[in-house]
Amino acid sequence: MNKREAILETAVSLFAEKGYNQTSMQEIADGVGISKGSLYSFFTSKEELMISIYEHYQQLVFERVFIIGLDEDLPPLQKLEKQFTVQFEGILEYKAYMKMHMRGEAATNSKKISAMEHRMRGRLFSWLEKSLVSLYGEELSAYKWDMLFMIQSIYRTYMMLMVSGKAKISPAKIGKHIVRQLEAMAIDFIRGNSHPILDEEMMKDFVVEMDKEGVFISFEKREQAWKTFYTKLKDLEKSEASSLKEIANRISEETRKSRPEMVVIKGLFALLKENGEIAAAAKVLENEILSE
């Protein structure tokens, strides 16, 4: 078994349970069943261990949302609902990690860790913002910020409930529920029953801070590869594209699993590469995925 991953898993569950500062490297080593010295041969510091945790899990939890976002056939509301659903599926799967992240306590120790946590929160924000804009466009601008903050807070609350294990709720139900809340809010604003209290001026600093971290613009390499691939796919004629997209979706599904089967992924990519026009993009994407 991969020792590095065993360390990450143990560390995550200890950090989630007792907190970053309250967990010693010795405890982590004991938990994995190795010595402190060995632990330090994998991660040169506690900080690096924490950063590796973020690098390892962040992608796993958020990529699936991004990929659904690329699917242009789904109507916006349904797409958002599906995104929330897979998001909550991810949360359920990586409970301990989300719990650790939600404590947000490690951030106080290190600039780097703080930047990662901040960035992760920013990602959620950025995604929600894009979704809101694509749903309501111009009409939205006046109450965009209030909706962003309110929906994000509701999202976080259900996430918290899920992670704490107190309520066993199906991801699909929460997805539906949150989207309905979003709609109800939007309607109330549009009808003029609700009035926004946040505005562009107030949020100026906030936007600057987000931009500084690059959350509104940057993409991970892997996500970029997906994007390029889907763009290529769109250029193909309909009939051909849809079957290829099904294959691509199956790949994305496989990568989401905690223990993806490499053979399956390779096989699916082999199918994709049979089409000359997208072979190159598929190759790039494959490398990006298999390099993990």
Add this chain to the structure above:
Amino acid sequence: MNKREAILETAVSLFAEKGYNQTSMQEIADGVGISKGSLYSFFTSKEELMISIYEHYQQLVFERVFIIGLDEDLPPLQKLEKQFTVQFEGILEYKAYMKMHMRGEAATNSKKISAMEHRMRGRLFSWLEKSLVSLYGEELSAYKWDMLFMIQSIYRTYMMLMVSGKAKISPAKIGKHIVRQLEAMAIDFIRGNSHPILDEEMMKDFVVEMDKEGVFISFEKREQAWKTFYTKLKDLEKSEASSLKEIANRISEETRKSRPEMVVIKGLFALLKENGEIAAAAKVLENEILSE
């Protein structure tokens, strides 16, 4: 100047800024301009210091809401709105304390502190629950939990924005806004457009946990004194009661200030005690308030 309070203030702002674990007793002592030794003559441990902070501020921030709750002349919705408003006024006044509390980081170190933070959150919950029940009664039961969690999360989000200082919003506006969201949600549930996803069964553990802490039932002595007093007041005839209530409100207003004037409070109580029927209750309340 009162050194004990100076320590509390310095500690709160350091804890808010850097976090509990990242702030040393030496720094606090330096901040106040005394030595570590002296610091330990006021508080025998870091934990006790933190607990004293909670004891000192908790009451200050929440009592005002409770007192408005006792006023039975206000229609329910307006009452709730006013309660949110004064609540946010309190948050604004004790920003550093709220910031510290929201980090919620100290809890990981001590059972006692964790219990206090938990209790404080529970108080908010309990207050919201009572408000919801008095607003919607039986009709509410099916979607009570979802509304509780959603409204509480929205409340926390605006509190966070206020405390972070990023957005300068008036408490009155937020009060109105949150109540409107509550209404819109309730309407959506009642019309059957939204469907609850939390139910009594799921929340069983949660309720038990709350009850264990006593947040759904217990009152502080001071609040109990207020309650008794207002009950007595209600027994008087209308004309007399209203002028006395005004005096009582003025007292509550004074106690809310960061530096209440004791003379003013004593004077107002003297007025109240002129009425034989409520003199006893007034005396109890006065003692409770002045003993602080």
Add this chain to the structure above:
DNA sequence: TTTCACCCCGACTTAATAGTCATTTTGAAG
């Protein structure tokens, strides 16, 4: 000026834990 009670100080002790490195163990190859 001297005395004395009181308060205040900061160097010291103690404990926890991040990070290091000389030594030991392991297991594969000869």
Add this chain to the structure above:
DNA sequence: CTTCAAAATGACTATTAAGTCGGGGTGAAA
């Protein structure tokens, strides 16, 4: 069985910070 390089170990060092305590300063009264 012997060799040896790589991996694993845990005793050790260094640092940080909570909590203690004996000595020193202060100011009022004589």
